[in-house]
Amino acid sequence: MGRQVKRLSALGLKSLGEGVHPDGGGLYFQRKGAGSSWLYRFQIDGRERWMGLGRFPKISLQKARKLAVEARQLSEDGVDPIEQRRAEKIAARLQRAGTISFRDAADRYIKQHAPTWKNKAHRAQWKSTIETYANPVLGDLPVSEIRITHVLAVLEPLWHTRPETAGRLRGRIEKILSWAAVRHGLPRSDNPAAWKGNLDAALPPLSRVRKVKHQPALDYAEIPAFIGELREKGGVTPLALEMTVLCATRTIETIGARWPEIDLQSKVWTVPASRMKSGRLHRVPLTSRALQVLKALPREDENDHVFIGGKAGSHLSNMAMLSLLKSMRPGVTVHGMRASFKTWARQETNFAREVSEACLAHVISDATEAAYVRDDLFQKRRKLMTAWAKYCEGVK
Incomplete structure (x- = not known):
């Protein structure tokens, strides 16, 4: 006589007590406490193994029998269904990783x-x-x-x-x-x-x-001539570089600029904290020339970057300005232009050091001094940056 299978019924499952109840063909219904689940019992290489098929009622009796048949086919072919399932999970993880x-x-x-x-x-x-x-x-x-x-x-x-x-x-x-x-x-x-x-x-x-600590800077006396040469060139990169010089900003701050950050009416560019080295929001006063630069820039549909790149929807490459600068003034870096501004402000103006430091968005290192600084000296910075813009244009 063949072994009896399908001993259990869907209605009868609810009345079964705690323990392991056979359905036949290696399938068992297990009730333990408030939970119930399905098990498949098989032998592989003479060793008994139990494989979980899922919890009841999420896995119905009909579904459990189908899973048991699939597992039995593998075990009868000498394949461990537990190891097979583990291999399939690993393959799925690798696919997701890919x-x-x-x-x-x-x-x-x-x-x-x-x-x-x-x-x-x-x-x-x-x-x-x-x-x-x-x-x-x-x-x-x-x-x-x-x-x-x-x-x-x-x-x-x-x-x-x-x-x-x-x-x-x-x-x-x-x-x-x-x-x-x-x-x-x-x-x-x-x-x-x-x-x-x-x-x-x-x-x-x-x-x-790291032994090289300072970025090579252009002598501030050469800035007006450099800006004049820059304005003779066409394209987004020269405008971005001029904007960087005028605003004394870092490359990352300039190329990442988006139009929603620009308030043309108030003449303010608000750089979010996420793009600032200090991790603090920074307001940049926009001079008349900076506004002209902005108005001269091309725009691209569905791209709110101020300085658009060659790839649709992108911003200017972080190497674009440096490449242009190398062709014009070999050895000078974009970051070094901030040093040119700082040296000019120190030697050619009467503005306090803290004003030029605020223009560069430098964080005050002295904790006691920083505790008493409550504003960003915006109006004073606007005056200093206006003087810098005039100097860049050769106006004395």
Whole structure:
């Protein structure tokens, strides 16, 4: 006589007491406390094993019998259904890992870890550096396809010019990719921890690079002539570079500018904290020439970036202004223009040091002094930046 199967009924399940009740063919209904579930019993290589098929009533009797048949077919073919299911889950995780982009992984990592970062500036800088430097290269790539060559393409342009930023950026990229590898089950070969030695070999030690502390600056006496040459050139990049000089801003602050930040009527540009090195909102007074620059810029539908890039919907590349500057004044950096402004303000004006420092959005390092500073000296800064704009145009 063959073994009896389908001993249980859908209506009878509710009346069963605690314990394991056979349905036949290796399928069992288990009631334990307030919970119930399905089990499949089988043997593989002479060893008895029990496989969970899900909880009741989410898994009905009919569904449980179907799952048991599928598992029995595997076990009769010598395949362990438990190991098969585990392999399928791993494959699904790998598939998800292959489709999540670096941009999505970065957003999730920051959202998950930001609550543990007490420093607001640290939180703002994390997001800012990833958006500005990493996403243009890595953003749309699935994390499983990112290789060391991609990471080097992000780091190499910054390694000598902005070593501290490059070092922090490298660490942040590695943390994001390591998080994605663990969360989505990437093979160890795709985990950036396995690249560390190769990255170290490809990039010179930062301890040596950091010996160069100051960004090469243009002598402020040459600024009017430089601005004159700049205005003879056409395109977005020369306008962005002139705006950067006029406003004494950093590259990241300029290229990331969006039209909603610009108030043409009040003549104010409000840079959000997320794009400021200090992690604090910064108001920039707009001079007459700065307004002319803004009005001269081309616009693109569905792109609210002030300085649009070559790719639809993007902003100007972070290397565009530096490349232009190198062709005009080799050896000078965009960041060095802030030093030109600072030196001019110190030597050619009577404005207090704190005013020019506020124009540069420098954070007061002295805690006692900082405690008494309650405003951003905006009106005084407007006067200083107006004087600077006139100087840049050669007006004395």
